[in-house]
Amino acid sequence: MTDPVGKKPGLFKRVTGSRELRRQPLFTGISWLVLLFLYAPVAVLIVFSFNDNRSVVRWTEFSLRWYTAALDNGDIRRSALISLEVALTATVFATVIATMAALATARGGAFRGRSAAIALINQPLMIPEIVTAIATLSFFSILRQLTGVTGLGWLILAHTVFCIPFAYMPIRARLSDMPATFEEAAADLYAAPWQVFRHVTLPLLMPGVMAGAMLAFVVSLDDVIITLLVAGPGETTLPIYILGQIRRGVTPEVNAVSTILIAVTVAMVALTFLLQRKRK
Amino acid sequence: MIDVRHVTKRFGIGAPAVTALGDVSLVIPEGSFFTLLGPSGCGKTTLLRLIAGFELPSEGEIALDGDPIGHLAPHERPVNTVFQNYALFPHMSVARNIGFGLEMLKRPKSEISTTIEEMLDLVQLGAFASRRVDQLSGGQQQRVALARALAPRPKVLLLDEPLSALDLKLRKGMQSELKRLQHETGITFVFVTHDQGEALAMSDQIAVMSAGAVRQVGTPEQIYTKPQSRFVADFIGDTNIVKADLLGYEGDRALIHFGEGETLAVHAASLSLQPGPVHVAMRPETISILDEGAETALLRGSVIDSTYFGAGSQMRLRLDDGTEVIAQVEHPRAPGSRVGLRCDSAMLHVLED
The missing domain is CATH 2.40.50.140 (Nucleic acid-binding proteins)
Structure with missing residues (x-):
């Protein structure tokens, strides 16, 4: 069958495409293998978080004791709170900055260096995180010495920075999909530029902004490498705490905390997709 | 009265610049149904966007009742537009869409709600005030777009091929509806179309355009019986x-x-x-x-x-x-x-x- 590229995009092409693909030898087998190795470890982790036993390899019976233990553990509670504080604050800052960047690059007309600006905003996604982490560590050490300022602010700043490209992508995608005529119509109906933004651009952009915020939140919540290097004493986030516990062997308690973390992350990502599909 | 004086519009800078309008001069009489007619790419939409303020002229000036408006922002011009695809705000009800212009002009609430009702009556959509715009048919959206643009009582209403998205039967109905609205409101309508039948049927005056220039201005009868150039004769059909x-x-x-x-x-x-x-x-x-x-x-x-x-x-x-x-x-x-x-x-x- 010839591929009707360009003539009938969307559904038609996709259906024939996937049917062709499914006829390839080993297609089903490979698919199942990929799914197995992606999700079996997670499934094992979740299952053993409900195990009434110290072991994480031998099942005895169902119990919630490790969840109780995890929630009673002061260190876990403290690091979870720090994680939330960092993630929420960084998300707010990153989303506001990403929204402004998206507006400038998608609606600001053709200014000099626009392509460069877009590339610069997205570049952090391509730089190895360990490089960013070490660079941030040394840069912040200098700044800390110069200013004498210490505290959680530095960690929040580092998170804000690496969250920006994640927040930027869905916001800019939404803005590019949005015809500029809505904003023209508002301006035509006597809305000054900031009123256009408040009454038309922002409400229509909201699904993209929410999606961007949630991606940023999840990325911040999950971060290990940059946090590990930048966080000061007493600034242990949940992933760092888990990492510390793992060094002494995997315990069901860690499984329980990880399961909660997975649940939160999955919920956020699911919500993101739902918001993106809404009004499309 | 709109006075377009020697307006040139170029897109792009330097050698690759495209001249969309070249030294166009035109007088659109007050209270008339004026049509810009021409094939796609002739510059008619560019001229409309210049009057609306979405584009600024590279050269020349546009005056409305004697006041230069060519370089004002869209929200500073007493001119409203009906867009080709209506551009109704999807996150607002029909009533809020219609009232948006007056809301931005900071008119009193009572005046806004009275005007919304008047406008809904004018376009015969009284029962649809609280509907969301995506629950309306194409023809109904068209009428909401009209009501929204007329509600602030602009001096000029610009219509950018507003009928092209409707099927033939609806289009015929909307043609007489538009003429009626123009007559009842007395507002100057500037109508852009590539459909010569539509132009002949609706206009007081037609400006036939091609390649960024106005080729002939006249009443439908003048354009039809006394075309000035081969282009106009050919285009009118x-x-x-x-x-x-x-x-x-x-x-x-x-x-x-x-x-x-x-x-x-x-x-x-x-x-x-x-x-x-x-x-x-x-x-x-x-x-x-x-x-x-x-x-x-x-x-x-x-x-x-x-x-x-x-x-x-x-x-x-x-x-x-x-x-x-x-x-x-x-x-x-x-x-x-x-x-x-x-x-x-x-x-x-x-x-x-």
């Missing part, structure tokens, strides 16, 4: 364009000759054309068919075919110089037969090239 020799002038008449028959004194678009070959507009309904040998024949040719359409027949003929013409006649001749043609000289019209 079903006018035959026939070659003739211009011999000279007699008063305000041009003397032309078709190669045989007598010399005719006819109307000319311009009295400054050089004698020599010219093109003449010849309306299908003014042609009479004679026998081939008839001495009064001005042109000769053979019948290609004919189509019966009730009130008569439309015959296609090929003249001896190869030009194809259409004639409306009561009694068509058989395809292939040789005929002579004559035309009422009062209805002939010499075109500019």
Whole structure:
């Protein structure tokens, strides 16, 4: 069958495409293998978080004791709170900055260096995180010495920075999909530029902004490498705490905390997709 | 009154710049239904966007009732637009869409709600105030777009091919609806279309545009019966364009000759054309068919075919110089037969090239 590229995009092409693909030898087998190795470890982790036993390899019976233990553990509670504080604050800052960047690059007309600006905003996604982490560590050490300022602010700043490209992508995608005529119509109906933004651009952009915020939140919540290097004493986030516990062997308690973390992350990502599909 | 003075609009900078409008001057009378007509890419939408303020002129000025507005932002102009795809705000109800302009103008709440009701009545959508716009049909969205643009009572309403997204039947209905609205409100309507039938049916005046220039401005009748150039004659449709020799002038008449028959004194678009070959507009309904040998024949040719359409027949003929013409006649001749043609000289019209 010839591929009707360009003539009938969307559904038609996709259906024939996937049917062709499914006829390839080993297609089903490979698919199942990929799914197995992606999700079996997670499934094992979740299952053993409900195990009434110290072991994480031998099942005895169902119990919630490790969840109780995890929630009673002061260190876990403290690091979870720090994680939330960092993630929420960084998300707010990153989303506001990403929204402004998206507006400038998608609606600001053709200014000099626009392509460069877009590339610069997205570049952090391509730089190895360990490089960013070490660079941030040394840069912040200098700044800390110069200013004498210490505290959680530095960690929040580092998170804000690496969250920006994640927040930027869905916001800019939404803005590019949005015809500029809505904003023209508002301006035509006597809305000054900031009123256009408040009454038309922002409400229509909201699904993209929410999606961007949630991606940023999840990325911040999950971060290990940059946090590990930048966080000061007493600034242990949940992933760092888990990492510390793992060094002494995997315990069901860690499984329980990880399961909660997975649940939160999955919920956020699911919500993101739902918001993106809404009004499309 | 809108006064477009020597407006040029270029897109891009330097060598790759595209001139969308080249030195256009135009006067749009107050309270008229004025149509910008032309093929796509002729600059009609650019001119509309310049009046709305979405684009700024590269050169020239636009004045509204004497005040220059060409460089004001869109929200500073007492001009509203009905967009081609309506651009209704999807996150607002029908009523809020209609009231948006007045809300931005900070009018009192009571005035806004009264106007919304008036407008809903005007476009016959009284029952739809609280609906979301995506629950409306295309025709209803069209009327909401109209109501939204009329609610602030602008001095000028700009309409950018607003009927092109509707099916034929709805389009006919909206044509008379638009004329009625223009009449009732007395607002100047500037209507952009590429559909000459629509333009002829609705307008007080038409400006025919091509390649970034205004080719002719006139009433629908003037444009239809006295097209100035070949382009206008061709674009307005079903006018035959026939070659003739211009011999000279007699008063305000041009003397032309078709190669045989007598010399005719006819109307000319311009009295400054050089004698020599010219093109003449010849309306299908003014042609009479004679026998081939008839001495009064001005042109000769053979019948290609004919189509019966009730009130008569439309015959296609090929003249001896190869030009194809259409004639409306009561009694068509058989395809292939040789005929002579004559035309009422009062209805002939010499075109500019």
